[in-house]
Amino acid sequence: MSKIFEVPLYPYERSTDQDALGAVRHKVVVIGAGPIGLGIAIDLAQQDVPVVVLDDNDTVSFGSRAVCYAKRPLEILDRLGCGAQMVAKGVEWNLGKVFFDEHKVYEFNLLPEDGHQRPAFINLQQYYLEDYLVRRLHALQAEGKRIEIRGGNKVSAVGNHADHAHLEIDTPEGPYELEADWLIACDGANSPTRRMLGLDFVGQVFEDNFLIADVVMEADFPTERWFWFDPPFNRGQSALLHKQPDNVWRIDFQIGWDIDREQELKPENIDKRLRAMLGKDVEYELEWSSIYTFQCRRMEKFHQGRVIFAGDSAHQVSPFGARGANSGLQDTDNLAWKLKLIIDGKAPASLLDSYDAERIHGADENILNSTRATDFITPKSQMSRILRNAVLDLAEHYEFARPLVNSGRLSVPCTYDGSPLNTPDALDGGPARTRPGSPCPDAPLEGGFLLPQLGGRFTLLTFNADAPEAVEEGGITATRLALATGPGDALAERYLGRAEAAIYLIRPDQHVAARFPEYNEEQIRFAIRRATGKE
Amino acid sequence: MSELTLTPNIDGADDFYAELIEAHDGLTKDESDALNARLLLTLANHIGDREVLAQAIRAARQAG
Numbered sequence: 001m002s003k004i005f006e007v008p009l010y011p012y013e014r015s016t017d018q019d020a021l022g023a024v025r026h027k028v029v030v031i032g033a034g035p036i037g038l039g040i041a042i043d044l045a046q047q048d049v050p051v052v053v054l055d056d057n058d059t060v061s062f063g064s065r066a067v068c069y070a071k072r073p074l075e076i077l078d079r080l081g082c083g084a085q086m087v088a089k090g091v092e093w094n095l096g097k098v099f100f101d102e103h104k105v106y107e108f109n110l111l112p113e114d115g116h117q118r119p120a121f122i123n124l125q126q127y128y129l130e131d132y133l134v135r136r137l138h139a140l141q142a143e144g145k146r147i148e149i150r151g152g153n154k155v156s157a158v159g160n161h162a163d164h165a166h167l168e169i170d171t172p173e174g175p176y177e178l179e180a181d182w183l184i185a186c187d188g189a190n191s192p193t194r195r196m197l198g199l200d201f202v203g204q205v206f207e208d209n210f211l212i213a214d215v216v217m218e219a220d221f222p223t224e225r226w227f228w229f230d231p232p233f234n235r236g237q238s239a240l241l242h243k244q245p246d247n248v249w250r251i252d253f254q255i256g257w258d259i260d261r262e263q264e265l266k267p268e269n270i271d272k273r274l275r276a277m278l279g280k281d282v283e284y285e286l287e288w289s290s291i292y293t294f295q296c297r298r299m300e301k302f303h304q305g306r307v308i309f310a311g312d313s314a315h316q317v318s319p320f321g322a323r324g325a326n327s328g329l330q331d332t333d334n335l336a337w338k339l340k341l342i343i344d345g346k347a348p349a350s351l352l353d354s355y356d357a358e359r360i361h362g363a364d365e366n367i368l369n370s371t372r373a374t375d376f377i378t379p380k381s382q383m384s385r386i387l388r389n390a391v392l393d394l395a396e397h398y399e400f401a402r403p404l405v406n407s408g409r410l411s412v413p414c415t416y417d418g419s420p421l422n423t424p425d426a427l428d429g430g431p432a433r434t435r436p437g438s439p440c441p442d443a444p445l446e447g448g449f450l451l452p453q454l455g456g457r458f459t460l461l462t463f464n465a466d467a468p469e470a471v472e473e474g475g476i477t478a479t480r481l482a483l484a485t486g487p488g489d490a491l492a493e494r495y496l497g498r499a500e501a502a503i504y505l506i507r508p509d510q511h512v513a514a515r516f517p518e519y520n521e522e523q524i525r526f527a528i529r530r531a532t533g534k535e
Numbered sequence: 536m537s538e539l540t541l542t543p544n545i546d547g548a549d550d551f552y553a554e555l556i557e558a559h560d561g562l563t564k565d566e567s568d569a570l571n572a573r574l575l576l577t578l579a580n581h582i583g584d585r586e587v588l589a590q591a592i593r594a595a596r597q598a599g
């Protein structure tokens with residue numbers, strides 16, 4: 001049986017654009033049909049922005065790569081129409097164990113807070129995510145949305161002009177050209193677009209290699225994240241075991257810097273490693289394996305004129321903490337509504353500067369966390385190894401050292417503190433977690449949850465407070481969602497704190513733009529203008 | 536009598552750990568050992584309490 005990632009999902013087809021006399025102009029062209037390119041395309045198409053996705057390939061991700069998806073991206077995928085499928089297929093987990101040598105050092109529980117529709121984390125192969133997204137794209141197309149995906153379309157040249165981008169594309173039937181009002185480059189960590197435009201991508205390479213193997217086996221390990229420092233089966237290095245659906249297990253072996261890649265990737269050598277770890281009689285099938293050197297880097301700016309970068313093309317992190325695809329989806333969430341407003345003439349093009357400000361803030365947070373985890377896993381000097389091992393020894397005996405153990409700080413959404421779109425916090429006693437810039441935390445409502453009621457538009461979220469049903473400012477409408485809270489319920493705890501009433505202005509990406517103790521038309525109008533780059 | 540704190544007590548544990556590791560950047564192993572010794576004595580002086588220091592020495596020995 002062929003694997004899902006071997007079956008063409010969007011095979012090359014000739015487009016009428018290839019027979020046109022000159023380059024046909026499109027509103028938005030996206031390069032790359034990875035999770036991020038598909039995500040931004042679906043988001044735009046749902047808002048009736050016509051979009052064309054180009055990919056040199058025609059299948060989903062070869063092998064799994066990303067496995068862990070955090071709550072926030074699942075909430076974003078809900079808006080894109082794929083969240084429920086992800087959760088239904090994915091494996092939920094909360095427990096992690098850390099081992100040092102032959103001992104269990106400690107275990108942690110993610111202890112997810114109650115009252116959220118989506119779990120803290122699921123594991124799912126990246127190819128399923130991409131499969132769901134491609135199917136969603138085709139469904140939107142069938143509904144008449146102007147969204148298109150072109151397989152076998154390899155972008156070979158990009159030009160950035162004052163009011164458009166120019167593309168040269170190679171296909172199995174020869175080259176053609178396109179123009180785009182806006183070009184979104186989601187072409188991965190090695191982004192050819194970045195290279196063709198001569199843009200830099202600076203950061204740190206970690207001098208280490210990781211052998212990643214996805215194996216299919218019947219095993220009765222629990223659904224937990226197991227991480228080993230210096231285990232007997234991989235001396236001096238680390239290892240990871242994590243469950244995915246369909247009895248697929250993700251196994252990482254740290255293998256050091258000076259290695260012979262070809263040797264290491266030979267099935268018989270992988271087999272030796274697996275048997276040392278899982279027992280000599282283990283029965284398994286190797287689904288996919290690869291060797292990675294991890295890097296943490298980002299572009300200096302995420303957009304240049306008419307070309308915008310999102311996902312791995314803009315920033316790359318080592319995977320400890322699962323921050324790659326998770327943060328890329330937050331890029332698309334941040335970008336789609338801004339671009340829609342700009343295209344509709346309802347916001348100035350400079351609103352894109354806030355995409356840079358906010359997502360660079362996010363990328364830096366992710367890079368900091370991933371760098372620290374990688375440094376802990378791969379100590380750079382003899383002394384950092386000594387200190388690392390001391391932390392592990394102490395953690396086995398004393399609780400105090402456990403927060404210092406770092407096998408990856410798991411992805412959490414970023415709060416856009418200091419964003420130019422925020423209106424200063426005016427809610428006395430309001431909880432810190434919902435200050436302007438924060439992603440809205442979910443909460444239970446009668447018969448459902450809060451987050452599905454938000455997003456895709458500006459919302460005036462009122463708690464125990466009067467306000468008009470809609471406010472329109474400069475072509476942008478904020479519609480009211482009126483909620484009443486009782487003392488002690490999750491809504492009150494998450495949105496009111498010590499305040500009795502509140503008015504929140506929520507952005508289309510479910511981040512808080514402003515909050516006030518009561519309705520004041522002037523203030524709301526100001527906050528809408530500010531959140532759309534007009535103040 | 537004072538008790539040695541063995542529950543988490545450092546705000547921003549990751550920031551602290553990064554700062555500690557950075558302090559060793561560019562040092563030879565001997566220089567790093569000496570830095571650790573100076574740091575240890577400085578912290579011990581800050582704690583001051585002999586009973587707590589004695590408990591800390593025992594705790595560290597036991598975890599090895």
Ligand SMILES: Cc1cc2nc3c(=O)[nH]c(=O)nc-3n(C[C@H](O)[C@H](O)[C@H](O)COP(=O)(O)OP(=O)(O)OC[C@H]3O[C@@H](n4cnc5c(N)ncnc54)[C@H](O)[C@@H]3O)c2cc1C
Pocket residue numbers: 031032033034035036037054055056057061065066067068069126153154155156186187188189192212292310311312313319322323324325326327328
């Ligand atoms: C071992 C490993 C484990 C990981 N684990 C996790 C995890 O648990 N959680 C997590 O969130 N992330 C994880 N990641 C990161 C995650 O895989 C990436 O962040 C994610 O794939 C980025 O998506 P993307 O769409 O930006 O880029 P990609 O998925 O790389 O997609 C880029 C696309 O662009 C296309 N393309 C490239 N050049 C051209 C061209 N010239 N013309 C046309 N098309 C082109 C490619 O064919 C490809 O389809 C992991 C990564 C690795 C390597």
